Amino acid sequence: MKEFESIVIGKNCIPALVITIVLMIAIPVVIFIYWRMKHKEQTKIRWLIAGAAGFIVSARVLELGAHYFCIIADNPVSRFINGHTFAYVIYGITMAGVFEECGRFMVMKYIMKKNRTRENSVLYGIGHGGIEIIAVLLPGMISFLVIAVMLSTGDMTTALGTLGITEENAAAALSSVQAAAAFDYGMMAANVIERILAMLLHIGLTVIVYYGITRAKKSCLPAAIGLHMLMDLFAALYQRSVVPLWSVEVWAVLVTAGVVMIAMKLYRQMEAAPEKSVRSKNESQDQEEKRRGNTTEHE
Numbered sequence: 402m403k404e405f406e407s408i409v410i411g412k413n414c415i416p417a418l419v420i421t422i423v424l425m426i427a428i429p430v431v432i433f434i435y436w437r438m439k440h441k442e443q444t445k446i447r448w449l450i451a452g453a454a455g456f457i458v459s460a461r462v463l464e465l466g467a468h469y470f471c472i473i474a475d476n477p478v479s480r481f482i483n484g485h486t487f488a489y490v491i492y493g494i495t496m497a498g499v500f501e502e503c504g505r506f507m508v509m510k511y512i513m514k515k516n517r518t519r520e521n522s523v524l525y526g527i528g529h530g531g532i533e534i535i536a537v538l539l540p541g542m543i544s545f546l547v548i549a550v551m552l553s554t555g556d557m558t559t560a561l562g563t564l565g566i567t568e569e570n571a572a573a574a575l576s577s578v579q580a581a582a583a584f585d586y587g588m589m590a591a592n593v594i595e596r597i598l599a600m601l602l603h604i605g606l607t608v609i610v611y612y613g614i615t616r617a618k619k620s621c622l623p624a625a626i627g628l629h630m631l632m633d634l635f636a637a638l639y640q641r642s643v644v645p646l647w648s649v650e651v652w653a654v655l656v657t658a659g660v661v662m663i664a665m666k667l668y669r670q671m672e673a674a675p676e677k678s679v680r681s682k683n684e685s686q687d688q689e690e691k692r693r694g695n696t697t698e699h700e
Contacts, residue, residue: 404575405561408582410553417589418546418581424593425539428600429531436523443520451513452528452607457536459504464496471496490637498629505529505607506622510614519671522611526604533603534596542592545581552582591650598657602632605657605664612667628663632656 437444471478471492482488509517509525551560561567566574606625613621635652638644 405566405571405578406557408552408578410549410582411585413585414549414582415546415553417586418542418549418584421584421589421592422539422542422546424589425534425542425596428593428596429527429534432600433524433527433531436520436527440520443518444524445516445521446524448513448516448521448524449528449531451508452525452530453532454528455504455508455525456501456529456532459500460497460533461536463504464500467496467500486641486643489641490634490643493637493640494630494633497633498626501529502606502610502622502625502629505610505625506614509607509611517611517615519608519611519668522608523604523668525611526607527600529607530600530603533599538592538596544577545584548578548581549584552578591646595650595653598653601661602629602657605660608664608668609660612671615671628656628660632660 433449437446470476471482473479482492505525509522513521513525548564551563554560564574566578606629609621609625609628612618613625632653635644635649639646639649
């Protein structure tokens, strides 16, 4: 395993990884605390839990099941998708958009029927985006930190043995070790910014889907799926080495900004509608009581 002997852990690697892990945990926690304190009366914790559970089922169970057949397993379908960049990109962005947004829709429409408030829709989005960080991305960062610490504090042979890297799996593990060793403050900033954008995206898409459910707007779900696909487009192209990394970040900023603007508009529209409905109902009740009173007097 001579290829590992040339790997050197950068001096900023371990501090950058530690800060990244702390910030990744802080992002959903701080957003949740802020929103919960601001809207305690209008929010219920079960909407946060529902968002997290919805992501796990739709993205980590159902979507990964589709990936196993279409990407991982060796069959004509997987060979075609993996062998053609266009097919790979279209498949990847479509699966992410359909599974996550339909999962969001199914949970909020058929399970979360109580306490439907616009504030709870935001809380659902926080749960969805937060569990993605904690369950999917955080373990990878922690494994990078373990690799960096092991390689920087001991003999290379001993470190590789402790990490379980052998001649048989060395080729597969090499890229992970190299990525961990190269981690620095620049990568830390990129990862943290990407997660903030992802959190805002998930909150925005949840508001859009929720608006469609509560206002009977059938176009909102397809719109959310399309916006999700747009967000993932450049990331999928980057995985196939079609576009540079910086373009992925720029694209993410642009799409997220668009989604947030749409969501904010719909969020404001949901503010007056319930109040108007309640006011109209109260006025109707007053008129009915007056009518009954007049009828009684005439009798």
